[in-house]
Amino acid sequence: MASEDDDPIIQEIDVYLAKSLADKLYLFQYPVRPAAMTYDDVTHLSAKIKPKQQKVEVEMAIDSMSPNYCRSKGEQIALNVDGTTTEESNTYSTKLMDKQTFSSIQATTNTSRYAAAVFRKGELHLTPLHGILQLRPSFSYLDKADSKHREREAANEGGDSSPDEAEEDVKQITVRFSRPESEQARQRRVQSYEFLQKKHAEEPWVHLHYYGLKDSRSEHERQYLFCQFTGMAENTELVKSPSEYLAMLMPPPVEDEVAKAVCPSNVLSMAQLRNLPLGDQVRTLMKNVKVMPFANLMSFLSPGTDSTAVLRCIQQVAMLVQGNWVIKSDVLYPKDSCSPHSGVPAEMLCRGRDYVMWKFTQERWVERKAVAAVVKLPPEDVKDFMEQMSVTRINRGWEFLLPHDGEFIKKHPDVAQRQHMLWMGIQAKLEKVFKLSKEDMMPKKQTPQPGSVVVSGEQLVTMAREKVHENYSVLERELQQRHRAQSRDSGVVRVKQEPLSDGEEPMDTSSSAGHNGAVNGLHSGDSSWNSVNGHCPPRAHTAPTQELRDFVSSIFRKHFVLTLSELKRLFNLHLASLPPGHSLFSGISDRLLQETVLDSKCKQILVPFPPQSSAAADEQKVFALWEMGDSFDQHRQILLEIFIKNYRVRRNLIQAKLTQEFGDNVTKTDLDRLLKECCVSHGGMWYLKGTVQS
Template sequence: MAEEEDDPIVQEIDVYLAKSLAEKLFLFQYPVRPAAMTYNDMTHLSAKIKPKQQKVELEMAIDTVSPNYCRSKGEQIALNVDGTCGDESSTYTSKLMDKQTFSSIQAASNTARYAAAVYRKGELHLTPLRGILQLRPSFTYLDKADAKHREREAANEAGDSSQDEAEEDVKQITVRFSRPESEQARQRRVQSYEFLQKKQAEEHWVNLHYYSVKDSRSEHERQYLQCQATGMENTELIKSPSDYLTMLMPPSTEEEIDKPVAPSNVLSMAQLRTLPLADQIKILIKNVKVMPFANLMGLMATGTDSTAVLRCIQQVAMLVQGNWVVKSDIIYPKDTTSPHSGVAAEVLCRGRDYVMWKFTQGRWVVRKEVADVTKLCQEDVKEFLDHMAVVRINQGWEFLLPYDEDFVKKHPDVVQRQQMLWMGIQTKLEKVFNLAKEDMMPKKQDAESAPSLIISGVQRINTARAKLNENYVQVERGLQSKKDLSKTSTAWSNADTSSVMVKEEPLSEDEEPMDTSAAGDSMNNGLVNGVHLDGGSRDSLKGRSIGGHTDVVSQELKEFLITTFKKHCVLSLSELKRFFNLHLASLPPGDKLFSGISDKRLQETLLDTGCKQILVPFPPHCAAAPDEQKVFALWEFGDVYDQHRQVLFGLFSKNYRIRRNVIQARLTQEFGDDLSKQLVDKLLKDCCASHGGMWYLKGTVQS
């Protein structure tokens, strides 16, 4: 047996478990410091701990007389942190960075298997560790310096906010009601960073007194690392080797304990396919919101029956333009409320059903119109539209997916069944929202032409342009025919001296021009929002105006422009056209301005009235339309503020947004230090708009 022994016992050592410091012993590690360079000889200024969180902060002095210390850099850091004024709250009272702070983090949350060992006189004494902490330099003083910098910036811009700005910053407040918190939501909240930060801030610091390694108190405390009762009789180990090994090295449960709870709606495809088919489809459509049937089949397992999928999808979704959209009661279950407004789920379902029904009638929906009908807040309506549409600038919300003609042709029975369901929903919507049946009637169309009737706003504009050009041709022909007829009548009158002479005379103010369009449309049908899209053809008609009709129109247009700019001071071209359309709507039928004003003529008349275009340098990738980038202002009002306004316009010809202090400095430079705050406020109120702490010319603020 002796010859077969390959692991002989060399020495037996008695092991003792010391418990005097078991609940107070921490192991400190300094991962950014070499082991040979200890902090034992450094002066420790203070120490504090949060026992429950096991968070420690140590404050140590820095040797400012060392040849390796940069004094100028230390002074600069102290100046950035504390500023020029020194008081008791200053971080560095000596005006020099003469200390640094070390902050701890836990290296391991479960320290049950770790202990500090002391070997002395053939005995091994083990003391369990309460925690293992890693201490690293803390840079919270940089946060304080950054806060000082922001305070200085705010002080430099003092006075920027006026009464007018305060009024502009008023925003609508939406009251929200919190819903009951589920267990999973509570666990996610407890493990969130915000909750942990709040919890850490609630526990108070406990100040400690630091003793160096060589201090007599330290030597006294180190004696407790040895077991005090060593005279006890040793007991035999009755555990089996495997049990003893398990006791020494218990299985790790740290990862399982600290593993965060996953959201309830997160499933892998492997987990998803273990569920029943109906549950699979419900989970998919609830998360995706809108899906073509072909994509849904692609997510199903190989060999899944399409008929079974069709049967299940109709229980949780509705057919919109050949695509499947999740039902409203799936998104908003019973007894829930809106996170935005606190509205009940039943009301939300009716509003969302109305949006879905609108998309069964066409490709486009306007959010404001939906809000007016449903009486819901803008946030709720936007959430409905985000589920199934995408916003297009100046056009509205377009349905997210193209019309699925293949599905409609392959499954006419499903399409017919869905149409019947939509008819029932339409009847309910008529009663709930008190809508007229004429507004709810769908446009007549056959199955083959359904996709072609769904046209975009751009296509509608192109159609309007074509119709406009056709009307111009018809108007020109009518005017030419009238002129030829007039010449013939004059010649006939000259041949018969006994007859009354007939000649061309200008139209009086009470007369209206002849309707010469072949289709019965008036000349104003060539207008889009009161302004012609193509000014070339209309300008050719301008020269053919009869007698002094053109002068009367020009004079009336000039009066409108002067009145508008004296009221608004600065306007973009698109905003000016909007005001012009409102002006046209207020005029009686047959007014001279209804003869049609092109963009070109409008801009020429602008320059004649003393207005000038301000060439605002918009950024290269600006999303504003070309009309939005044309900004005009009345150059001279005839008051004492003309020169001030011209200096302001000159500033905006160099940059499209300016801070108030820059405007104030330039006006002070031009007109002296006696410039009053009331004058600057008036200029900014008349000509500019505030947004995000910057000032823009009116009509140029980008959303």
């Protein structure tokens, strides 16, 4: 905000893109003519164009009655060009140089950075230029005069010779057939100046009609410079981020690209890689490496890259196998491609490779013969699958390439659970495609090698459930001992808790040090806020505590607008700062948190996200502070009501709505404060906080 105060916004102008003349608009420049001396009042005799070459010729009349015109020179030039004959093909029919021709050359071949702008009624309308041409006087009449002179000299020399001498000039000639043209000779001929000139001359001229500046037809054509649709429809082509807009205005020069070191086509430098968008970086790395732990992937990316954004990208191009990420088959073998070894279509390759990947989710070692018997693909394709993600072991088969990464599963249980569900769907599809029985899908018992760990996906889930039950038993025992100790100290008699029967809920417990993170800790991004094994920890809190109300009230007075996912992240950070045994560790559900938010003078804003939006369910639940008790409550409510109709709006629309409600009392400072509290700017539009990816 400090930088904005130093350089305030004076006026906002809507910019529109007009396309009616996008492929027809040329800019003519006259570099040898002063800008004050225009050709607007000069008579234009004719005009023609070669569209492919963007070559234009215009004939303009010369005022032979002007006191500045040298009549004798004009007659001499006409005589030299046309001679004394009177023909229709003569350049100057009046025996006087009374016109001149202007011929064009291209000022630039790339006009994507240039446009013609028209400003009207506070709106700026831009029309892209199809070509920029520089028109200069053509002196082709001098070439014609020179050729006439040579013809006259040749005629005079021919007239002086006698018939006898002419007969002596007759000689015998020999006809020869040219040899077949080689490829190198053909390329040299095609690149020669004579060939290019001949090719340019083959394009026919298109004759044009010229209309003056004040002609009614010209005025009609000028109306096409304005965008025809300037209503409420949004021109999304101009909604760009600042970096994208800057790149469009100032693309990198060609010299920099030429100066870069030339790498092989299959090699990408780290500098080039980090210039790509994050999604393309992840895709490129996975396509080259095929199998990679998440920690290694983060090390290849730029320092400070958000791991949550990387997780979102990696799940689009890879699948989790034994805690490591393996490139998806449909990314490696895109549609309409085929095997480089056997020519098998991509669809069959994807099915076979998915089966190999699924086998490695169940077992540490896989036999190649068993895989080939199921997928029924050529041996070279099956070998290619195996080599991408495993290594061969003598008398053991093929072992997965990387050790099991249990640390990633422990750190990101929500991602592991989501991947497990995806593999369940792929397993059902493989059963149907390959007609496998339940026995075929069961993992085989394998004897682990010394120092190795063999854990299947189902075993991981079972182990996690047992661990949670064990942790809760330890917690209950510790809490019972603590309550008994407190009862003895305070003199209050406590009733001994009996073992719980099925269907009963345990007493209100608080986690102790060493277990609050593993048992009741809330994992960011997990929709249920429970452990990945699906076990729901029992809760006795049915109403929000005062501590939870205080947290929600303070966090919304600070941020004003929060999505559910961001609120849960902030709640996790708050929990991390609390001492062990705090009451907030007793398991706070999504529903309880949302009820507390709605009871704290907040409302859920139903922002109309686009149907193609990739935002998760928690990211589409938006809550905002509705009543704070200050003079800005009404301003804030009007702003939030605007976003109920559209998920992005312009600043001038917000300002107009506030002015309509409160008159001219709304200052620029008030509007800036309101937008800073509740919104973020992206690509020239304003969004509620958390509803747009930066």
